Amino acid sequence: MHNPLKILFLAAEADPFIKVGGLGDVVGSLPNALLALNDNLDVRLVIPFHTSIRTDSFDLHREIFFTIPRAGVSVPVQVFHTEQRGLSVYFISGAPFTQSSNVYDTDAGLDGEKYVFFSMAALELARQLNWRPDIVHANDWHGCAALYGIRRMQSDPFWHGVKTLLSVHNLGYMGAGSEAALTAYGLPPLNDPDLPWWGQQVPMPLGLWSADEIVAVSPTYAEEIQTSDYGCGLESFLRSKHERVSGIVNGIDVVLWDPRSDSVLARNFSVDQLAMRAENKKLLQTQVGLEVSQSIPLLAMVTRLDQQKGADIAFSALRQIADIEWQAVLLGSGNPDLEDAARRLESDFPNRVRAVLRFDGKLARQIYGGADMLMMPSRYEPCGLAQMIAMRYGTVPVARVTGGLSDTIDQEVTGFLFKDASPTAMAEALRLAMLKFKSKDVWQGFQKAGMSKDFSWNLSAHQYDDLYLSLSSRKP
Ligand code: ADP
Secondary structure, eight states: OSEEEEEEEEOOOOOTTSSSHHHHHTTTTHHHHHHOTTEEEEEEEEOOOOOOHHHSSSSEEEEEEEEEETTTTEEEEEEEEEETTEEEEEESSHHHHHOOOOOOOOOOHHHHHHHHHHHHHHHHHHHHOOOOOOEEEEEEEGGGEEEEEHTTTHHHHHTTTOOOEEEOOTTTTTTTHHHHHHHHTTTOOOOOOSSSSTTTTTTTHHHHOOSSEEEEEHHHHHHHHHHHHSTTHHHHHHHTTTTGGEEEEOOOOTTTOOTTHHHHHHHHOOTTOOGGGGHHHHHHHHHHHHHOOSSSOOOEEEEEEEEEETHHHHHHHHTTTTSSSEEEEEEEEEEEHHHHHHHHHHHHEEEEEEEOOSSOHHHHHHHHHHSEEEEEOOOOOSSHHHHHHHTTTTEEEEEEEEHHHHHHBBTTTTTTEESSSHHHHHHHHHHHHHHHHTSSHHHHHHHHHHTSOOOOHHHHHHHHHHHHHHHHTSOO
């Protein structure tokens, strides 16, 4: 390896250590894909040592201990290390994380304290290891204080000229409530009229302001965040920086998500053995207590229950199509009102609906491997992984045409798309899908088209690699 390009990769979660949603999948697979692609990259991943990380399944070593300054006091940082498929992974521990049992807290101040600490500790870790990165690649707001910190430390020879990249997985979460933590860790408010006044001390806007490159997780989302419907108040700022905004669609780990080898499926199957998939549908129906039938279309959701995901739109749409035959299994947890709405749907349609209100990785796989359609009526969807996993497992998505959903689903080829975030628009798309479902051959055509698509990191890791290369050769 000749002078490898050093990438410090920062994120709040990474599968298999800790996963809350799609971010965990992406961070758990992109760094490895990059290493596999280019052996002249030295990617190192830094994540927080969340208390919920279970350490019994991997070797963890105490790596280093140091302190960072916070409001005139030295705060201890402990860093642990492991190797995962050749990737160096560092876990940042310290009081803000040992005192919290959640990856994301509802108390914004608590999260601010956690992730500003994480960001500043990650920068100091690089210095302590005497490992000067060429590029710091942050993901979402959790690493944004680091990007802002680097911009402010340009007179420090260690950080001078280090390039920064911010992947935006979800612009809606900005880290508001971090003001006190930012100040305490020596990051005062920005004073630049380019950025809206309310963003001058909020991690995500500061990260966007600081980053040399901004990558939205799909090309459509990159366009959308520059509009008032999706820009969360930052659209004008992002438009003014459009030359450094691009979109790279996320990939999935096609080894971890493979219907030919997934060990929790009743029957493994490939695109050429779709008939065997029926066994999985049967088991899924049995498991959740729905009538076992191949001819009734089995609809599914696997999702965080959050306004963003539009579960309420799906629930109303299902009520609108009560006149036709279908079954639905809803796997999700989150917003209590949406959980209640799911329970109500189940009690109103006891023979048709099952609401499983928890996070269950195994059941999720069994749903992807056995259901007929996956509903994704997202109000916005930066990329979305569930639809890609579904297609890989032969479940046909019925989704709103937004963000990554419009970049990864081909209308009436691999899935069904609808425009408005309304139950009526969704009901119409569901009716069309169920009409097509009646012909087994036609339906298998959709399944085969989805299963044949390449959702791996192959292409997207190349795009990140190219971006790293062009960024590293850019003048400071
Ligand atoms: P987001 O990151 O916005 O939550 P994505 O579609 O990008 O949405 O990724 C969601 C990931 O989390 C997928 O891997 C999906 O299978 C998984 N997931 C979501 N909800 C659940 C759940 N209740 N149980 C198991 N897995 C879930």
